[in-house]
Amino acid sequence: MSIAAAISNAMSGLGATARGTETVAGNIANVMTPGYARRQVTLSANTLGGGVRIDGIARIVNATLVSEVRLAASSIGEGATRTVFHQRMEAVVGLPGGATSLSSALTNLQTALSAAATRPDDELRLAQVVSAADLLGRRLNDASDAVQSARSTAQRAIQSEVAELNTSLERVATLNTRIAILDSDGRDATPLMDERQRLIDRIAPIVPIQEVTREQGKVALFTIEGAVLLDGSLPARLDFAGADHVAAGQLVGAPLQLLTLNGTALTAGQMRLFSGGSLSANFQIRDVLAPQMQSELDDLAFDLHQRLADPLVDPTLTPAGTGLFTDAGARADAAGTVGLAGRITLNTAVDPSQGGQLWRLRSGLEALPGGPVGQSDILLAFAQALDSSQPAPAGSGFTGTEGLATRFGVIESRVASRRVDAQSELANRNARQSTVMSSLMSDGVDSDAEMQRLLHYEQSYAANARVLMAVDDMINQILRM
Missing domain, CATH: 1.20.1330 (f41 fragment of flagellin, N-terminal domain)
Structure with missing residues (x-):
């Protein structure tokens, strides 16, 4: 291996270590943040120049538990x-x-x-x-x-x-668009995904909801009984009309109303x-x-x-x-x-x-x-x-x-x-909610595991630093010849 290749490999290792350390710090800082999903750096071998390549930041979510x-x-x-x-x-x-x-x-x-x-x-x-x-x-x-x-x-x-449903669905649709743009540019969209998850979590107590993953990081939303709330760029529109006061004897249709979905009365x-x-x-x-x-x-x-x-x-x-x-x-x-x-x-x-x-x-x-x-x-x-x-x-x-x-x-x-x-x-x-929440929390950010991962990054940093020090010694010896 040439000196240049050694330097390149060590520098790529230091870059990956720095990004990994940053990710661990973010995980620990947001361990109790609603909607936050654990981050993990994804790496692969750089087959052309050697070293490692950062493929991106993966957002680790157990979709079943979230649902x-x-x-x-x-x-x-x-x-x-x-x-x-x-x-x-x-x-x-x-x-x-x-x-x-x-x-x-x-x-x-x-x-x-x-x-x-x-x-x-x-x-x-x-x-x-x-x-x-x-x-x-x-x-x-x-x-x-x-x-x-x-x-x-x-x-x-x-x-x-x-x-609340209409406002949240519009914001989810907007985030879908922004996430897709960042995804196409190869930039990190995970903060927007966290925000989107918080919005969807706000919808859930109102209407049982299921999330379906679409291309470019987008999601589609349906009620558990099959009503389409969002699938594409335009969210469904719900409307409800009625006076603030209800009197005895008032029934649906005389004059109480039900929901209207996309202009059609249900x-x-x-x-x-x-x-x-x-x-x-x-x-x-x-x-x-x-x-x-x-x-x-x-x-x-x-x-x-x-x-x-x-x-x-x-x-x-x-x-x-x-x-x-x-x-x-x-x-x-x-x-x-x-x-x-x-x-x-x-x-x-x-x-x-x-x-x-x-x-x-x-x-x-x-x-x-x-x-x-x-x-x-x-x-x-x-x-x-x-x-x-x-x-x-x-x-x-x-x-x-x-x-x-x-x-x-x-x-x-x-x-x-x-x-x-x-x-x-x-x-x-x-x-039941306490049980599934406990499972979700245990599947999320584990501070002990994150500290172990930080220790591994520290060891990786030290190894790459030793390579650079060794290269530095070699160059100095060459220059003294």
């Missing part, structure tokens, strides 16, 4: 969104026996009615009946408002997530293309879970209304008359119960703060003035009507013959069970 992590993120996005909804419903409906539960408000009304029946002449006790009945009505109103608020929150979340069946992440969970809350909760509250409100609007309970009521509870001042109708829980109110005829008289509780809601102050029949009838086992109202979600307190308890138990089930499922999904 599993993203699917786990989608699963958690869906589960967390549903869990928050069920927790909110439990908080407003309350646990069976809880101090702020709906059933406790009903129990307070029953207790107040029983106490007033023993002393119907005591206006303080009658006032307590009015207060307890008004509180029960307001608790139902608050629960209904919370349901519609949850639907409105889901509506706004859908708008935000669609905007049907309910086609929406499965975007199932599995927080986006689909918000649609489910808006269109299924919250309406189900509203229907159950409306059934409770209608049963309460009907029990105390019965002429057998209050003989003074006319067929069109309103009972102790009203539908926003009118008599509730079985055909119009949607949203009743949000409209049910105490009859103003017994509320002194609204011009009513307390004596109507003992004499009858449509009685003439002057009845006996010791009359307790109607108060007792009210209490018995709430406690008695009655058939479920036609068209309601209840079955069998039960007391009203039992039906309130059934709804509270359902809400609590849904919350428990949602939290349990979310815990399982979190455990």
Whole structure:
């Protein structure tokens, strides 16, 4: 080997060592950086001039683990969104026996009615009946408002997530183009690939996504159910229209909307293309879970209304008359119960703060003035009507013959069970994500391995340096001859 060849070989070795050391330093510095993939210098023998040639910097990624992590993120996005909804419903409906539960408000009304029946002449006790009945009505109103608020929150979340998807897909498409340009020029595009991975990771909790490698470092993106989000230079365009507020009774198409993909409105069946992440969970809350909760509250409100609007309970009521509870001042109708829980109110005829008289509780809601102050029949009838086992109202979600307190308890138990089930499922999904994340982290930058690689580079540097020193000695000896 000539002296020139020795120098060339040693210099190429030093260059490769320097690049490798730089790569190791970058790996260690970014060990906890989201989206960062371990770098590794790829070398090959220089067959013409000898030495080594740096072919490039390889980005080491386990595509299978990355895909599993993203699917786990989608699963958690869906589960967390549903869990928050069920927790909110439990908080407003309350646990069976809880101090702020709906059933406790009903129990307070029953207790107040029983106490007033023993002393119907005591206006303080009658006032307590009015207060307890008004509180029960307001608790139902608050629960209904919370349901519609949850639907409105889901509506706004859908708008935000669609905007996030569009923005992220456009940026991924732009990065695809820039990476392809750098790849064609033979320059390092790995930093842009890291940025692209972070963007795709932001999409994953919203929609389950799968990544497919294309030429020149590009990637194509699809939902796990097959919708094309990006395959080429133009990303798909998602659109969603809708008011910020959702009211009881509003359904898909009247006037609620679904997604529009590239200008084409999706049907309910086609929406499965975007199932599995927080986006689909918000649609489910808006269109299924919250309406189900509203229907159950409306059934409770209608049963309460009907029990105390019965002429057998209050003989003074006319067929069109309103009972102790009203539908926003009118008599509730079985055909119009949607949203009743949000409209049910105490009859103003017994509320002194609204011009009513307390004596109507003992004499009858449509009685003439002057009845006996010791009359307790109607108060007792009210209490018995709430406690008695009655058939479920036609068209309601209840079955069998039960007391009203039992039906309130059934709804509270359902809400609590849904919350428990949602939290349990979310815990399982979190455990699965922890497992795949641990695998991904162990497959990523290993600081111990990087330090060993750094030691090898140090040894390589020393070997190449010794070659140059030996060449230097040889040249000096030649010059001294």
